[in-house]
Amino acid sequence: MSTNRQLADCFERIASILEVTGANGFKVNANRRVARVIKDLPDDISSHAGDKKGLTAIDGIGAGSADKILEFLDTGEISELAELTSQVPDGLVDLLDVPGLGPKTVRRLWQEVDVTSIEKLKLAIGDGTLESMPRMGAKTIANIADSLKFMETSGDRLGIGKALPIAEALITQLAEIPGVERIEYAGSLRRGRETIGDIDLLAVTMDPDALADSFTTLPEVAKILARGATKCSVRLQRGVQVDLRMVSEDAFGAALMYFTGSKEHNVALRERAIKAGQRLNEYGLYPDDGGEGTPQSRGVTPVAAASEADIYKALQLPVHPPELREQRDDVEQSPPPLVEIGLVHAELHAHTRASDGVMSLPELVEQARSRGYHTIAVTDHSKSSVQANGLSEDRLRKHIDEVRELDSELKDIRVLAGSEVDILADGRLDYEDDLLAQLDIVIASPHVALRQSADKATSRLLRAIRHPLVHIIGHPTGRIINKREGLSPDMAALVEAAAECRTALEINANPLRLDLRDTHVRLAVGAGCLVAINTDAHSPEDFDLLRYGLLTARRGRLGPDQCINTWPADRLHEWLSSKRP
DNA sequence: GCCGTTTTCGGCCCGACTGTTTTCAGTCG
Numbered sequence: 150m151s152t153n154r155q156l157a158d159c160f161e162r163i164a165s166i167l168e169v170t171g172a173n174g175f176k177v178n179a180n181r182r183v184a185r186v187i188k189d190l191p192d193d194i195s196s197h198a199g200d201k202k203g204l205t206a207i208d209g210i211g212a213g214s215a216d217k218i219l220e221f222l223d224t225g226e227i228s229e230l231a232e233l234t235s236q237v238p239d240g241l242v243d244l245l246d247v248p249g250l251g252p253k254t255v256r257r258l259w260q261e262v263d264v265t266s267i268e269k270l271k272l273a274i275g276d277g278t279l280e281s282m283p284r285m286g287a288k289t290i291a292n293i294a295d296s297l298k299f300m301e302t303s304g305d306r307l308g309i310g311k312a313l314p315i316a317e318a319l320i321t322q323l324a325e326i327p328g329v330e331r332i333e334y335a336g337s338l339r340r341g342r343e344t345i346g347d348i349d350l351l352a353v354t355m356d357p358d359a360l361a362d363s364f365t366t367l368p369e370v371a372k373i374l375a376r377g378a379t380k381c382s383v384r385l386q387r388g389v390q391v392d393l394r395m396v397s398e399d400a401f402g403a404a405l406m407y408f409t410g411s412k413e414h415n416v417a418l419r420e421r422a423i424k425a426g427q428r429l430n431e432y433g434l435y436p437d438d439g440g441e442g443t444p445q446s447r448g449v450t451p452v453a454a455a456s457e458a459d460i461y462k463a464l465q466l467p468v469h470p471p472e473l474r475e476q477r478d479d480v481e482q483s484p485p486p487l488v489e490i491g492l493v494h495a496e497l498h499a500h501t502r503a504s505d506g507v508m509s510l511p512e513l514v515e516q517a518r519s520r521g522y523h524t525i526a527v528t529d530h531s532k533s534s535v536q537a538n539g540l541s542e543d544r545l546r547k548h549i550d551e552v553r554e555l556d557s558e559l560k561d562i563r564v565l566a567g568s569e570v571d572i573l574a575d576g577r578l579d580y581e582d583d584l585l586a587q588l589d590i591v592i593a594s595p596h597v598a599l600r601q602s603a604d605k606a607t608s609r610l611l612r613a614i615r616h617p618l619v620h621i622i623g624h625p626t627g628r629i630i631n632k633r634e635g636l637s638p639d640m641a642a643l644v645e646a647a648a649e650c651r652t653a654l655e656i657n658a659n660p661l662r663l664d665l666r667d668t669h670v671r672l673a674v675g676a677g678c679l680v681a682i683n684t685d686a687h688s689p690e691d692f693d694l695l696r697y698g699l700l701t702a703r704r705g706r707l708g709p710d711q712c713i714n715t716w717p718a719d720r721l722h723e724w725l726s727s728k729r730p
Numbered sequence: 731g732c733c734g735t736t737t738t739c740g741g742c743c744c745g746a747c748t749g750t751t752t753t754c755a756g757t758c759g
Contacts, residue, residue: 175742179731211732249748251757284756288749336759349759375758377747382758392759394746412743412759419743424736430744443745 151637153187153194156221159230160184160214165242166233168252169259182209182413187218189477191668192641193603198222240266248296249289257282271297295372303388305631306344309697310660313338315389316348319367323393326363328356330398335408339471341700343630343663347390349408357395364393400432402456407431413476414469421464421480427452434460472703477671487703488682490696492715495524498569498592498623498655498683503548504529505537506687510555516689518562523718526565526590527552531579533571534596540568542584549587563718565589565725569623574598574605576612578619585618590725592655592683594623599635606636610643614652620728621681622647624657624664632661640669644676651724653679653713656705658698659691670705679724680705681713 164180167173186209187194197203197218204215217227237259243266244255258264261282264273270293273279279290307315316334324332329352333339336349354360361381365373374382374390381393396404407415408431422429428437428444433454435444444451453459461468467483500506501513508516510527517525529548530539540548549566556564567590571579578585578593585591593613601609613619625643628635647654654673657664665673665680673680682698684691702712709715713724 173731176731178742182732209732213731249757253756284750286750292748347759375747380746382747407744408759410759416743423743428744432745 151193151634152222153190156194156218157184157188159221159227160187160217162242163227163230163233165245166230166237169237169241169245169255170233171252171256179209179211180214183214186210189475189668191672193637193639194218195222196639196641238265240268243267244270247293247300249292250296267297267300299384299388306346307389308344308630308660309338309342309663309700310694312345312348312389313697315385315387316350316391319348319350319391322367323350323352323360323364326354326356326360328354328359330354331401333405335405336392336410339409340411340474341472341697341704343660343666343701345389347392350391350393351401351404351408352393352395353398353401354395360395361393396431398455400451400454402459403429403433403451403454404431406457406460409471409474411475414474414480417476417480418460418464418466421466425464427464429460429464434463470703472700473706475704485706486708488699488707488709488712488715490699492709492712493682493695493699494522494717495526495714495721496520496522496684496686496692496695497524497526497565497567497590497621497681497714498528498657499526499686500529500569501527503544504534504539508686508689510551512689513686514555514559514562514564516686516692520692522562524563524565524721526567526592528567528569528590528592531568531570533573533579537596539571539579542580545580545584546587563722567591569594571596572609572613572622574601574609576609578613578616582618586730588618590621591619591728592621592623593619594655595625595627595636599627599633601636603637603639606638607642610636610638611646614643614646615650618728619652620725621653621655621683623655623683623685624662625654625669626664626666628664628666629661630663635664640672641676644669644673644678647673647679648677651679651727653681655681655683656698656702656707658682658684658694658696658701660694660697663697663701665701665705667701667704670702670707674706674708674711678711679713680707680711682707683714 160180161184164177168177201215204210204218221227241259244250262278264270274294279285316338320332331353333351335351338345364381365376369385370383371386372384379395384390419429426437428435432445433451435449435451440447453463458468466480469484473484496517499513501508501510514525530537532539532541552564552566567588569592572593572595626635654665682702684694686692
């Protein structure tokens with residue numbers, strides 16, 4: 150596990166223990182925030198060893214947390230955490246993970262009936278101990294039992310590659326319900342996060358009852374978690390929770406903004422509103438007239454509510470695209486121009502039947518052409534990728550000839566002869582230079598030795614970045630989301646070298662990879678790197694994975710000028726040629 | 731615990747829903 154992850158877990162744990170022991174809630178939140186900030190750091194926090202000033206310069210980290218971080222980097226532990234851990238029974242904080250159990254209830258379980266772990270909770274439900282507690286009725290106990298059962302079968306957060314199609318299918322179904330005028334998804338899905346905790350839907354309807362009924366009785370619904378006048382929650386059979394909010398058309402922007410989040414972005418906007426003598430909630434931005442109760446309930450006319458753009462404008466802030474609402478920047482800072490899917494004109498990483506793809510060469514080219522691309526690169530695997538039917542030198546030479554022949558017949562699209570060549574464990578490439586030099590495009594990717602040390606990974610990847618014949622580093626860390634951590638190289642060193650050598654780093658758009666990840670993209674953009682967004686297509690439908698790469702790119706503030714897939718053909722081909730003898 | 735173009739002290743977002751209990755606490759997002 151990376152140092153960042155370990156340290157973030159420490160702060161998360163500090164927050165949980167403080168919460169259960171009844172500490173000040175703001176202190177709890179401050180520790181949670183530190184955990185999040187550390188987890189989001191693109192680089193290894195070890196680089197800040199001994200650097201208290203640098204640490205406190207990071208938003209959310211104050212002097213106290215900086216000391217704890219330095220202690221951890223120095224000794225591998227945090228004494229405050231050890232002290233806190235000794236104050237609560239082992240397993241107690243695990244109870245916070247049970248949906249429906251919050252800090253207050255966990256504390257009561259501990260102190261009133263000595264339930265201090267998930268196991269003990271199950272026993273206490275079984276033997277009736279729980280029923281003896283005040284405010285612990287049959288329904289509450291049944292809900293806890295259900296949550297425990299759910300926890301056994303549910304795994305990690307849902308990947309965006311699964312969540313987005315589910316949301317779109319739900320929207321298609323619900324849009325058909327009579328009275329529904331508008332329905333969209335919000336939440337972390339709209340922000341394009343790589344994994345999703347739950348799906349948030351927002352609807353405008355003339356008949357809320359009909360929509361709520363239809364929603365809660367969809368065949369894929371396993372359990373109804375809540376059904377109110379404006380909000381319903383269900384759990385689907387696939388385990389994912391879906392929240393549906395019904396709002397009025399004239400407040401749709403405020404609601405969309407509110408439910409898109411992130412929570413931190415909302416807080417920043419609210420604080421901004423308060424400073425301007427206003428109040429912001431999911432119904433709109435209101436003048437603060439000092440009256441009792443909520444402005445919407447008193448019929449106060451909002452300053453802005455109908456669209457997100459109206460609200461940002463009224464707050465005198467630039468409009469933030471959903472992907473940039475993680476509150477990693479000051480809200481007053483104008484977002485840069487971002488890449489858009491319509492600007493992509495080239496796919497630079499794709500496989501054919503020659504290695505492990507399912508498309509013939511003409512089929513691959515047809516997919517690219519149907520999307521209006523000016524360039525498609527054929528990049529089958531190299532010889533070391535035996536499991537992927539990688540090409541021997543002889544097979545690659547013949548493959549190059551085939552690609553060149555097809556290319557010569559086509560006027561409207563350029564077909565590049567390339568390879569996705571393995572970066573071996575020590576940084577050497579899988580083909581000799583004279584063969585690589587014959588290719589129009591070389592993507593160098595790590596496929597093996599993905600558990601090597603950070604130092605080895607850094608020098609391995611640096612060697613590939615600096616190789617004069619390499620254009621793009623494919624999926625640089627080799628991670629698979631929720632499955633394989635992949636390499637943890639010194640990203641700051643990588644992006645610096647890549648910028649200097651004009652070697653592009655890839656955002657592999659496959660939603661299982663998204664590698665570079667958003668924080669790495671951000672670092673690369675800041676360093677002035679070239680970035681490629683590639684689908685790594687093995688089949689025709691893989692071309693549609695591009696949108697996941699775009700979301701990640703936008704979350705990393707990537708603009709069209711640094712994204713080589715958006716370049717006009719001339720500029721792209723010129724850059725490719727510049728790396729040829 | 732963190733933060734400051736009103737502040738180095740005194741704030742720190744706000745509403746919906748549930749379950750339980752008769753007016754609200756707890757959880758969630």
